[in-house]
Amino acid sequence: MEIAPGAFHLRHHLPMGTQRALAQRCRSLIDGPIPGYVPTVRGGGKMHVRMLCLGRHWNGQTYRYEPVRADFDGLPAPPLPDEFRALAAELAGSVAMRLDADLCILNYYDDDGRMGLHQDKDESERSIAAGLPVVSVSLGDTARFLFGGTRRRDHVDALLLESGDAFVFGGPARLRYHGVSRIVPGTAPPELRMSGRFNLTFRQYDI
């Protein structure tokens, strides 16, 4: 379960009922009045996910968090639901870490979805220095997840994140590079009645 110091893969952690309720919530949020969108990042390229930030908005042009979506439509980031915050705290607690999440980045990957190797380093300096974890939850299709070291050139391992898995990385693993090389279409549990993949990453900007 601890795949590297501070990095935990919790396989099949969420029961199907929880996955179903979460997937429904994700769908209604991402198709809701403040919908998910495909961000254009600093170099002008488009990301390969549909994104909706809850609690705080991550601006793909400035790589900073802000209350409104200044890089897209100026709408406010929807609030982080209480049950999402509670789930993140429970998952962190299950590996003896603490997280009082104040934001979640919800990504939807279709069959061609992917995300390049990157570090999550836009949260506050204090949060990162304290090693507060990023807590990730996967729903739907399986993803080939890449997990490297703290330098881009470090060796990268690949592992499969399946529906109901959680992945927690904090402490010495907080700044490890990670990404998604591909989605395995058609692997979502039939009970979820979905194609593609939702991933939620919970973070605590402030401490």
Ligand SMILES: O=C(O)CCC(=O)C(=O)O
């Ligand atoms: O989809 C995933 O498993 C990873 C998402 C991610 O790296 C991020 O949102 O920063």
